[in-house]
Amino acid sequence: MSATIIDGKIFSARVRENAGRQVAALKARHGLTPGLAVVLVGEDPASQVYVRNKGKATTEAGMKSEEIRLSAEASEEEVLAVVRRLNADPSIHGILVQLPLPPQVNEMAVLDAIDPAKDVDGFHVINTGRQAVGLPAMVPCTPLGCIIMLKEVLGDLSGLNAVVVGRSNIVGKPMASLLLSENCTVTIAHSRTRDLPAVCRGADILVAAVGRPEMIRGDWIKPGATVIDVGINRIPKEDGKTRLVGDVCFAEAVEVAGAITPVPGGVGLMTVACLLANTVTAACRQMGIEVPEV
Ligand code: NDP
Numbered sequence: 001m002s003a004t005i006i007d008g009k010i011f012s013a014r015v016r017e018n019a020g021r022q023v024a025a026l027k028a029r030h031g032l033t034p035g036l037a038v039v040l041v042g043e044d045p046a047s048q049v050y051v052r053n054k055g056k057a058t059t060e061a062g063m064k065s066e067e068i069r070l071s072a073e074a075s076e077e078e079v080l081a082v083v084r085r086l087n088a089d090p091s092i093h094g095i096l097v098q099l100p101l102p103p104q105v106n107e108m109a110v111l112d113a114i115d116p117a118k119d120v121d122g123f124h125v126i127n128t129g130r131q132a133v134g135l136p137a138m139v140p141c142t143p144l145g146c147i148i149m150l151k152e153v154l155g156d157l158s159g160l161n162a163v164v165v166g167r168s169n170i171v172g173k174p175m176a177s178l179l180l181s182e183n184c185t186v187t188i189a190h191s192r193t194r195d196l197p198a199v200c201r202g203a204d205i206l207v208a209a210v211g212r213p214e215m216i217r218g219d220w221i222k223p224g225a226t227v228i229d230v231g232i233n234r235i236p237k238e239d240g241k242t243r244l245v246g247d248v249c250f251a252e253a254v255e256v257a258g259a260i261t262p263v264p265g266g267v268g269l270m271t272v273a274c275l276l277a278n279t280v281t282a283a284c285r286q287m288g289i290e291v292p293e294v
Helices: 008-030 045-060 076-088 107-113 125-132 141-154 172-181 196-201 267-287
Strands: 035-041 064-070 094-097 161-165 185-189 205-208 226-229 233-236 242-245
Touching: 008 045, 008 141, 008 267, 035 045, 035 076, 035 267, 045 064, 045 267, 064 076, 076 094, 076 107, 094 267, 125 172, 141 172, 141 205, 141 226, 141 267, 161 172, 161 196, 172 185, 172 205, 185 196
Parallel strands: 035 064, 035 094, 161 185, 161 205, 205 226
Antiparallel strands: 233 242
């Protein structure tokens, strides 16, 4: 039996169109154009592609987009100065600093300097804490996109066993926290987990956020489970080129799972879409207005 493919193109298009309608409504009703600034430090090729895609999506949704590029040699103080300027700019409602940062720049110091109200990546400890205790918060885009897809596919997630493989601050931990908020019974697995295949086999929802190509095999998956593959790994092909694969061995998993996200074409597209949604939310909260229902 072959799993249902959870098509990120369809889900992300819906989120992006909704954000575009909300922006149009904000302009018409309040004269408000949400603005998103993306800061890129250095020339990492993957980061350049991500930043370009984010800028394009922002403009397409009718928002203001600002891109700030600093050299790979930029000092921490230079990056902090840009963040402070954006914090003070009333036309900018969302600030995203593309990670990773070069080694001379302390990532935590930079994330901590972003105004939590403009923290559309949801990485500031204030937002992490608020989300954890159930207060309104900016929620990290990738886990938010995963939850939206899971709820569309499964409806109510209450009582389901969810296993998140990976415990990073940007994916694994917030993902687990959101699943808990949805009343799942959550297990977080990581590199020290004993008998990971057995842990995964207990999952009704399996989220892979590891960064190891095709690590999760078909026989680790409970028949009928919903599999969300966050991993983006570039591996060499025989012709010398490269291709993208996830953390899940798709060819095996698709025969066992009930539903699965592909890589590419799954979670990655939702991440950009949720960034737009978060920018709309941030702009509305800063202006003290309701997020428009459209
Ligand atoms: P990190 O490297 O920060 O975290 C990886 C996690 O996987 C760690 O918690 C680590 O455990 C765990 N891990 C590593 N090896 C194993 C193993 N053999 N068994 C079990 N657990 C293991 O990665 P990120 O969370 O930043 O990213 C994860 C993946 O998601 C990457 O492929 C990344 O490219 C992708 N990604 C995709 C996004 C999207 O939009 N689709 C957005 C962000 C990331 P430990 O903590 O013990 O070291």
